[in-house]
Amino acid sequence: MKKSPLIARLARKFDQEVGYARTLRKEVVRKIFPDHWTFLFGEIALYSFVILVVTGIFLSLLFSPGSEPVIYHGSYAPLDGVPMSQAYRSLLHISFDVRGGLLLRQIHHWAADLFVAAIVLHIVRLFFTGAYRAPRQTNWLIGVTLLILAVTNGFFGYSIGGDLLSGTGLRIAYAVVLSCPLIGPWLAFLVFGGPPPNPMLLPRIYSLHIFLVPAVIALFLTLHLGILWRQKHTNYPGPRRNDSTIVGSRLWPNYAIKSIAMFLFVSAVLVALGAFAQINPVWIFGPYFGPAVSAGSQPDWYLGWAEGAVRLLPRLNIHIFGHQIPQPFYAGFLLSIIAFAWLYFWPAIGARLLRDKGTHHVLYLPREHPWLCALGMAVLAFFFVLLLGGGDDVIAVLFNSRVLHVRYLFRILLVALPVAAAAATYGFLRLRGGK
């Protein structure tokens, strides 16, 4: 008799210890996955996270977040002899003196941008097809939490470098937290250790960035996937698809091959971006020096809307009980709270609007609910205008006009575009045969 391969013998041995054949066959090998391209966003997010962890471990072994002042004498000549923080020096070291360092740094940054983008697209898909309905409300909440964690960790990530751009970003973030009523000063000092820059700041954020937040992300991601596995995917409406069936291809081998290929493609795209598309060239910004500023400084795209809100929302001199409510509070803090609260409550709100609290495993098509889709498009348009508004000074330079004029235009758009988007969506979906 032919001897079975080593791996099979080892697997059999382990089965004799725990006995998993039945479960593995039913829950993995024969598991059915629906095929639809819109189901890929979550997968892309997952793979981006894997790449973030791999590249992040490499970078964390080389980076030192200290803020002690040092004089640079590395191989990047333009900054030779310039005083800077240890963190910034180590960033230059990784970028210029470590083989493959710049590549991994850029892959890491691109992966973070893709991670958040994929989560956002994933949530948009769930919203427009009703995947937030019972029994998936809990998993929706976990997903929204993952979005918040991803954005937070992205911000932490590009803030620890000690460069001028991120130093400015940290000061603005500090101002937003500081502006919170009542607890603002204590909260800001708890997170930032005092007004930036200060010696505690970078090591503290670094620790959160490489340890605490990723651990929480991993935890929620595991829960998210666990629930998904148990509940199985939804199906788009179609023949033989109803609430007691699941239609698609089996994990082994079809879906496994597709998914591995997907992982390879996501990695390939991120590596290619890291190799050929420069991102966050910190050596151009120079080291952080308090009294200086880099004009036209922009946050990463997923915080552009917050920056835009701070710019576009008008100044209101609000006082309650003789206390000040600074503009960064309602433009930065309050808006984020409202946005995420809306997302958290959406399964409940949606069920009310649909007058349907029942369990669904078959999705709806956007055209079946034009009103809901119009609402979703309006919200997207609002944040899109804020995102563009975060770069109003850059846009003004681009079109050779004055920042204030651009800003007024964006303020008008902030109201007009959501209305227009909602109307257009509603009209379009009705034409396509909605009810």
Added chain:
Amino acid sequence: MNEPSRATRALAIISLIVAVLAAFALCFAYWLTSSTQVLGGLLALALFAAGAGLTLWGRGYMQHEIVEGEREPLASSEEEWNELARDIQTGADTIGRRRFLVGALCAFAGALGIAGISFLRSLVPHVPTKVLWHTPWKHGVRLVKLDGSPIKADELPVDSFAVVFPEGHIDNLSGATNLVRVKEDLLDLPPEQKSWAVKGIVAYSRICTHAGCPVAQYEDSKHVFSCPCHQSVFNVLNGAVPIGGPATRPLPQLPLGVDSAGYLIATSDFKSPVGPGFWSIK
């Protein structure tokens, strides 16, 4: 197994060979070059070719079979749920004086939680209000430039603009101050701030009261500061009151004087906190 078309099979095989070759090339390239483009390009090529090869292989050889499966109900049956509840209840019944035990454990957890939160205090190095209301400026501290040199009032030409720091605290951001000299009769300061200017020289905190960026630009034709971050504009002549942009609070003014050697000094700290606003500012 499907029989793939010749073209598909050829492409799949070529892709996989390219993937292997690119990966091998990367092993050598690492020792030969530190070029980001070469290393990244090879790695991307290897990954992409492997992905393409796998996809083509799958398309060609595997059956694309759509299968239909059952969904079992997710919720436990009424019976299972009741059994669980019963077992938990039975177990609980064997614990004597349950109320006391539960109460004690809750109190314990609550107290420990509060103790844990108290430890967060150790992460806050200074009491915020103490830090936020103070800068290194005080009576008699000289204004110095970035290179540490003090400034004589008479040496400053009209319409000049300088960044100054408290002597001995040049790296301190909260002390960073914008110094401007204008024609004395143009100044229209609030009554209680009139005496803070010296010969048309006024000094204001450089930290924007909106979100804390340095207020870096001075337009001498309009006598305004503007902040590059969100374009707040402050009128230098009347006490740096914001006249545009999102800022709502004037930049705090530094009371100026001249010491016996003729150098500019501060006569006190700023009277209100520098930088972005917070709850306890009136």
